[in-house]
Amino acid sequence: MAKLSVNINKIATLRNSRGGNNPDLLKVALDCERFGAEGITVHPRPDERHIRYQDVFDLKAAISTEFNIEGNCREQKFVDLVLANKPAQVTLVPDAEGQITSNHGWDTIKNQDYLKEMVNMFHKEGIRVSIFIDPAREMIEAAKTTGTDRIELYTESYASNFPKDPVTAIAPYIQAAHTANKLGLGINAGHDLDLQNLKYFADNIPNLLEVSIGHALISDALYLGLENTVQMYLRQLND
Template structure:
């Protein structure tokens, strides 16, 4: 079964909008685990507008499932945070400073030397590495040459086209996944996956190991409750 890692950034966004510690980010993460999530994802940014760096230390010390830290490895503060916490997985994302949300994958050809250095840095500390990429076979093949363990397929274009032309929308992801398996990479995926499009994606991507889902899942929890929402996402991945 494909693993579900819940991105709890939006819990932190709500907390930060009022100050204080309500909702409690750690309590939410522990609830996600209790309700069946296979992992917790956070994506700290330099301005700490949602996940704070202190949150990561709290999560690492208390959660029992896998911790996945996403972020821009071009920021030394991010590198230091990952090395200090040694999560199960670090996902390297090419965010620009001040970016609202991730909107593209790495050019793994242009940045291959740099990403190779980053992969070695983290893997030497026993941290599994995943590189965020667009569904492009050339980018997947070049990613394998960096020494990364996995790729994370950036799924926004699939999600946007799903309702109108899902068969066409899935094709580049299917071929990217085949290439990943050919070159020995594990496959993760994330961005705008939700209860409407997740099952189809999971059924058509060979070797899919993990999805990380935050915004849609937390939004659904407002209507369904967190426990029921996680149950439905897990059912979509069966």
């Protein structure tokens, strides 16, 4: 069964909007674990507009599930942060500075040598690596040559097209999964997955290992409560 990693960036955004420590990011992370989440994801950015660098150290010291740190490895401060904390997994995302949210995967052909270097560096520290990628066969094949352990399929396109035609929306992701499985790459997924489209995705992607979900899950929790929402997302993966 695919694991659910809860991205808590939005909790940090809410906290930062008023200063202080309300809501308490660390307590929310520990509560998500207590409610059944199998991992915690953060995506720090250089302006620290949501997750602060100190948050990463605090979370690493406290949580007991898998810790996944996402970000742009072209930022040396991000690389230093990951190496200092040694999470279970680092997810490499090609964000531009100031980008509101991730909106494309790596060009693993163009950046193949660079990504090999990054993957090797993190592997030396015992950190599993996942590369954020679009569902394109050639990009997955090039990702394999970097030595990465996993790819994370960027699912915005699937989520956008799902309400109109689920079969068409998921088709490129099924093909991407078959390519990854053939190459021996683990499969993660994330971006705009929610209670409406998650089960269909999980049911149709062979050997899906992990989904990281933040915005939709936290938004649902405003209406449904955090404990109930975490468990509802888990049921989409496990039923």
